[in-house]
Amino acid sequence: MKIVKDGIRGSNNMFGHTHDEHFSIDCFAYKSKMNHWNPTYKVFLALVTIIMCLVLNNLFVSLFVIMAMTYLIVVKSGLNMREYISVMSIPFTFLLLATLAVGFDFSRHPAGEINMDLGYFYLITSKRSLLEMFRLFIRSYAAVSALQMMTLTTSSSEIISVLKKMHVxxxxxxxxxxxxxxxxxxxxxxxxxxxxxxxxxxxxxxxxxxxxxxxxxxxxxxxxxxxxxxxxxxxxxxxxxxxxxFLQENKKTEGVHIAGASVFVAFLLIIWFATK
Structure with missing residues (x-):
């Protein structure tokens, strides 16, 4: 498994994350305070969260998922906020560029509620398109946050073990x-x-x-x-x-974790019913 040699760069930085100036996700996973959690539990929690984000398609649900995943990664896992922002900056930029196509369009004639003359063509958009772009971005970012929670707290060998149990x-x-x-x-x-x-x-x-x-x-x-x-x-x-x-450590699922996941899913459903 890929382990960063210069993982601990100093006493002021708990987590090192680079290997020759490149990210190594496994370094975060091995040093995570959630590393002792059952890997199957973390994988299924991430999958259930992703499915609920996509199926419920609710702005407030997605925002709550982002906050909950940030809390798990930064507070429960112990990852430095600066490091977390560095890790999430790549999917953030990718999702932002991908969703811009939903909010903006090009036309040879002025159209839409908002348009900008760029010489040979117009950049057009509308309030509805911008809102749809924002909703799509938040929903996608929430799903990515859940996925990152899994990868930043679970080593690749444990993820592979879970996939084997799922008969992949x-x-x-x-x-x-x-x-x-x-x-x-x-x-x-x-x-x-x-x-x-x-x-x-x-x-x-x-x-x-x-x-x-x-x-x-x-x-x-x-x-x-x-x-x-x-x-x-x-x-x-x-x-x-x-x-x-892979040699796997037997990590039991604690009752408090199951209870926490149940409350989390129930709260997502409550938010969805209250805001749909």
């Missing part, structure tokens, strides 16, 4: 785990090559930067193939027979 096809689980682990290998290679290029003034101007980018991309392709072969040989040397096996 073995090939899907194996591919998911290998792709997840190989991503960090490629990120580390890319980071080392970029540092080497910077040391040789490979980004001194735009033309040189483009050349360096192309060279790094080509080198990563070649090196990644060699790394893949080495990675597979290492697995075979450890008696790999086509299926991963």
């Amino acid at each position: 096809p073995v090939i899907v689980i194996e591919m998911m785990n290998m792709i997840y682990r190989y991503i960090f290998i490629l990120l580390e290679l890319n980071n080392k090559m970029k540092k080497s290029a910077h040391a040789r003034l490979g980004y001194c101007d735009f033309r040189t930067a483009c050349y360096s980018f192309g060279s790094i991309a080509g080198n990563i392709l070649v090196v990644s193939l060699k790394k893949a072969e080495t990675y597979y040989n290492a697995m075979e040397a450890r008696c790999y027979d086509g299926e991963y096996s």
